Amino acid sequence: MSNECAEKKPSVVEVRVTESECPAMPAGDVLVLEGPAINYEKSGPVCLTAINAIYPWIMATRFGVKTEVLDYDEENSCYHAVCPCGAVHYDIRKMDV
Numbered sequence: 001m002s003n004e005c006a007e008k009k010p011s012v013v014e015v016r017v018t019e020s021e022c023p024a025m026p027a028g029d030v031l032v033l034e035g036p037a038i039n040y041e042k043s044g045p046v047c048l049t050a051i052n053a054i055y056p057w058i059m060a061t062r063f064g065v066k067t068e069v070l071d072y073d074e075e076n077s078c079y080h081a082v083c084p085c086g087a088v089h090y091d092i093r094k095m096d097v
């Protein structure tokens with residue numbers, strides 16, 4: 001098993017806000033994760049409650065797991081997730097590096 005945290009080129013995951021009724025994370029905002037870390041230069045605001053709730057989808061994306069059980073959208077190559085309060089919708093996809 002590899003230790004992705006120590007690899008030279010970690011996976012890059014984009015979490016894009018597609019719909020929002022929340023001023024903390026408006027529609028169009030993007031969160032970029034490089035391996036386990038947030039790239040703050042490429043990212044907008046972060047709601048930790050939402051990120052904690054959608055982290056299973058982020059981890060599945062990081063490691064290339066594609067499953068309909070977590071609503072993987074094969075046509076758009078992403079997962080769809082919603083924050084716990086239902087106010088923010090996300091598309092989560094692995095980016096080419």
